[in-house]
Amino acid sequence: MAQASAASAAPLSLDHARRAAxxxxxxxxxxxxxTPGVGFLALFLIIPLAQVxxxxxxxAAVGQASRFTWGYYRQFWTExxxxxxxxxxxxxxxxxxxxxxxxxxxFSALMQIRFPGRLAMSVLYxxxxxxxxxxxxxxxxxxxxxxxxLARLVFHWGWSWPQLVYDRWGWGVILVxxxxxxPFMMVIISAVMASIPHDIVDAARNLGASPWAVFRDVTVPxxxxxxxxxxxxxxxxxxxxxxxxxxxxxxxxxxLPVIMQTEMMDRANWALASALGSVLTxxxxxxxxxxYRLVQGRxxxxx
Amino acid sequence: MTRTAAFPSRAFPxxxxxxxxxxxxxxxxxxxxxxxxxxxxxxxxxxxxxHLVPPSLSLANxxxxxxxxxxxxxxxxxxxxAPIVTVLCAALALPTGYALGRRPVPFRRAIEFLxxxxxxxxxxxxxxxxxxxxxxxxxxxxxxxxxxxxxxxVLPFMxxxxxxxxxxVPQDLIDAARNLGAGPLSVAxxxxxxxIVPGLFAGGVFTFIGSMEEFVLTFIVGSPDIRTLPVLLxxxxxxxxxxxTYAAVVTMVLLAPTILFLFLAERALKQEYLAAGLGKM
Amino acid sequence: xxxxELRGVTKAYGPVAAVRDVHLEARDGEFLTILGPSxxxxxxxxxxxxxxLDPDAGEVLLDGRPVHxxxxxxxETAMVFQSYALFPHMTVAENVGFGLRMRRVPSAERxxxxxxxxxxxxxxxxxxxxxxxxxxxxxxxxxVARAVVTRPKVLLFDEPLSNLDAKLRERLRLELRALQQRxxxxxxxxxxxxxxxxxxxxxxxxxxxxRVVEIGAPQDVYRRPRAxxxxxxxxxxxxxxxxxxxARGDRYxxxxxxxxxxxxxxxxxxxxxxxxxxxxxxDIRIGAGGVNCLRGAVQQxxxxxxxxxxxxxxxxxxxxxxxxxxxxxxxxxxxxxxxxEAPAVIRER
Numbered sequence: 001m002a003q004a005s006a007a008s009a010a011p012l013s014l015d016h017a018r019r020a021a022x023x024x025x026x027x028x029x030x031x032x033x034x035t036p037g038v039g040f041l042a043l044f045l046i047i048p049l050a051q052v053x054x055x056x057x058x059x060a061a062v063g064q065a066s067r068f069t070w071g072y073y074r075q076f077w078t079e080x081x082x083x084x085x086x087x088x089x090x091x092x093x094x095x096x097x098x099x100x101x102x103x104x105x106x107f108s109a110l111m112q113i114r115f116p117g118r119l120a121m122s123v124l125y126x127x128x129x130x131x132x133x134x135x136x137x138x139x140x141x142x143x144x145x146x147x148x149x150l151a152r153l154v155f156h157w158g159w160s161w162p163q164l165v166y167d168r169w170g171w172g173v174i175l176v177x178x179x180x181x182x183p184f185m186m187v188i189i190s191a192v193m194a195s196i197p198h199d200i201v202d203a204a205r206n207l208g209a210s211p212w213a214v215f216r217d218v219t220v221p222x223x224x225x226x227x228x229x230x231x232x233x234x235x236x237x238x239x240x241x242x243x244x245x246x247x248x249x250x251x252x253x254x255x256l257p258v259i260m261q262t263e264m265m266d267r268a269n270w271a272l273a274s275a276l277g278s279v280l281t282x283x284x285x286x287x288x289x290x291x292y293r294l295v296q297g298r299x300x301x302x303x
Numbered sequence: 304m305t306r307t308a309a310f311p312s313r314a315f316p317x318x319x320x321x322x323x324x325x326x327x328x329x330x331x332x333x334x335x336x337x338x339x340x341x342x343x344x345x346x347x348x349x350x351x352x353x354h355l356v357p358p359s360l361s362l363a364n365x366x367x368x369x370x371x372x373x374x375x376x377x378x379x380x381x382x383x384x385a386p387i388v389t390v391l392c393a394a395l396a397l398p399t400g401y402a403l404g405r406r407p408v409p410f411r412r413a414i415e416f417l418x419x420x421x422x423x424x425x426x427x428x429x430x431x432x433x434x435x436x437x438x439x440x441x442x443x444x445x446x447x448x449x450x451x452x453x454x455x456x457v458l459p460f461m462x463x464x465x466x467x468x469x470x471x472v473p474q475d476l477i478d479a480a481r482n483l484g485a486g487p488l489s490v491a492x493x494x495x496x497x498x499i500v501p502g503l504f505a506g507g508v509f510t511f512i513g514s515m516e517e518f519v520l521t522f523i524v525g526s527p528d529i530r531t532l533p534v535l536l537x538x539x540x541x542x543x544x545x546x547x548t549y550a551a552v553v554t555m556v557l558l559a560p561t562i563l564f565l566f567l568a569e570r571a572l573k574q575e576y577l578a579a580g581l582g583k584m
Numbered sequence: 585x586x587x588x589e590l591r592g593v594t595k596a597y598g599p600v601a602a603v604r605d606v607h608l609e610a611r612d613g614e615f616l617t618i619l620g621p622s623x624x625x626x627x628x629x630x631x632x633x634x635x636x637l638d639p640d641a642g643e644v645l646l647d648g649r650p651v652h653x654x655x656x657x658x659x660e661t662a663m664v665f666q667s668y669a670l671f672p673h674m675t676v677a678e679n680v681g682f683g684l685r686m687r688r689v690p691s692a693e694r695x696x697x698x699x700x701x702x703x704x705x706x707x708x709x710x711x712x713x714x715x716x717x718x719x720x721x722x723x724x725x726x727x728v729a730r731a732v733v734t735r736p737k738v739l740l741f742d743e744p745l746s747n748l749d750a751k752l753r754e755r756l757r758l759e760l761r762a763l764q765q766r767x768x769x770x771x772x773x774x775x776x777x778x779x780x781x782x783x784x785x786x787x788x789x790x791x792x793x794x795r796v797v798e799i800g801a802p803q804d805v806y807r808r809p810r811a812x813x814x815x816x817x818x819x820x821x822x823x824x825x826x827x828x829x830x831a832r833g834d835r836y837x838x839x840x841x842x843x844x845x846x847x848x849x850x851x852x853x854x855x856x857x858x859x860x861x862x863x864x865x866x867d868i869r870i871g872a873g874g875v876n877c878l879r880g881a882v883q884q885x886x887x888x889x890x891x892x893x894x895x896x897x898x899x900x901x902x903x904x905x906x907x908x909x910x911x912x913x914x915x916x917x918x919x920x921x922x923x924x925e926a927p928a929v930i931r932e933r
Contacts, residue, residue: 030402030409033398033401033402034398034402034403034408035399037398037399037400037458040395040454040455041417042417044454045421045455046417047436048436050432052431052432052435107323110322113315113316115316115319115320115323117323117324118320121323130512130565132515132533132536132557132561135536138338138536139334139335139338142337142338142341143334143337149355152352152354155353199666202636202669203670205657206634206635206656206657206662206663207662207734208657208686209686210657213657218671222672232423233422237423240426240427241425243519247540247541257519261523264434270434274431277428277431277432280425280428281428284423284425288423
């Protein structure tokens, strides 16, 4: 009996060893396949980011002595221009996200209705998606700027045009970012809305819901996954935006990314720029964590 | 007929169409026309307020594209860098996308997060890190340096789209090919690759446009020696010396390929590729 | 309590007419079933009543007042969908209370009515659950409760039982019938299941290719169909094309593929009229004697438990015959059949 089991165990373990070897080989193949993409990103993303964090606390500097310090972070918080820059970026992010979201929600819902030319419109509205933000800035500037076409038009009728760019609250910046981000949000949100079964909407109408009530009580709650993802992406992107604020903001306050660029390129103060970059990254990460918390809480209820 | 409180009234779709196309006219067509006019302004006459249209038109600004060295150089730089970045991204993303899409991968969540990071991280932060690293290894202000930084930010789109495309290939097709006697190489060459070509094409469009448009990293790592069209546009629009006419020409040169791609590759911008590239977190 | 009427309703999708000139009336408190094969336009008709679709032509009247200009949410109809269409982001109680909330019913009354409705469909205590946590049958009951809680003038059902397994379907249709008789709400019910239509309805409207071909009480449409499609669609029918050869009073002689048959018909027929005769399999007797006695060979015998189904070849025609009990004949046996003397006479070929 014991002999028999030993005899059968030997080939079994051999088989097991062969299987383990094959498993190891498969894992090597996977690792090899992953290397180009993941390796590239690890090399050119993780190392530079580590560099940013190290420099922000005074380490890993070139040509000068490295010494650990929280000084650059202290400088960020104590000097008004940096702190104001942070809050100005936060304001730009919040305002343009909120406005974009409101517009994108309404128009995504309207895109679900059949109307003549809808197919053409579904291509047309995506154009801003592929327009560089600098080009968007130029186009909007030539439209609403101080010498822009609207200002000229209004002047013809004898009115004066409000200052929309280079203003304290960055309304020009916000307008360009909204123009750029509404189509982006619409792509994501209308895809989710299109996947809501027609019966659900019909049922709501049949039970007495007006078009507005359908939108508020059915369409929006059932699109929350897309809405939250789009909101998060737009907010983080605007929060870290450099080009548009740099062109269209007033002299003070400057958006945090603009300050970073000045510190880097005009003053070669890489350490302070790194500290400001870390603040930007940590704030974005905080928003991201908040998002996952919210989405997970929702995920248990819906779906 | 008493049609008093009709919500889905016959007129409603037409009102909606009018609203959409009206907004598109104001938000898209008018700015584009104004931009085009700016590029055609006669530099000797100018286009000063309160003129609603330029007093005289000329092609002088477009000729500057060839006569002003910085513009010609920027165009050459942009149209050289974008194809290289696209090919580099495709080469890097294909094996990785295959592994992510069709094989069990350890630490999948962490890898997916790494791939997502460049999309959601502020570009200026990546630029800060890469800038200081590149100074150290002597890649700042060089063409390879610019190609590398652009690849960092557009590669994730390519990987995500290629991964989604590989994932979408039905296992049945591969099993059927195997069952009919195809070896691993034949399966790859005759089944897998042909099936993912649309996704690769879409990814290529994304990458090309992404590279053409990339500004922050190119600006910080490349300028002043390497200047692409967006960097030049920034210079023309920036505070010290606004040159609207040249900015308009650069705008049109930048817009032409992207809008052309949008219409040529309408199929490439199918919702699922867009969703894979941008949306799903 | 209400009366629904459709007058000349037409709806086309592109060049294809889904519904053509439909006239239909559901009387006060009546259970009217629209029965037909898939694609016959029955769901389109129902959606037009609900206002979810706009008819291209014709009128929809509720208690004699035209309502086709009213949007869906002002039509006091309540619909139970084939997919149930429960809101996945609301609890059962929120689902049921949705219609009341839209009608601005105060919350105390709303709670009471929701509880009452859930009690009525035997789901009391499940109000806090989400729809996906319920079985198919329970979801169906929620959909019914959600529809009746608003006390609509008209209840509309769009194949509400088709996603359930056979046993549950049978039980729920009896429950639906009892519920409707208790509430006496005018009901329009769409189905392609003939058994469902026979069990539930006060009257059945048979639809085919966008038209209503016949309306009548279940016994009438089953026993005396006036259209071929009705005979074919409701149960099993042996349809024989016949030519009237002679008449004596209300009795006629007709030539059919199985030979010359004698029959009684209340309607007047003339010699040479081309008609179709419909015989139900359970009406054909295996045995000898009397008029209309035919001989044929058994081609198939299928044992169904309570009955046995035979296919018998008579001349070139195949007849389906149903006998109670176990198979008594084998394939190839020659049997004699007696056809009833009062078949359904359909005046079309």
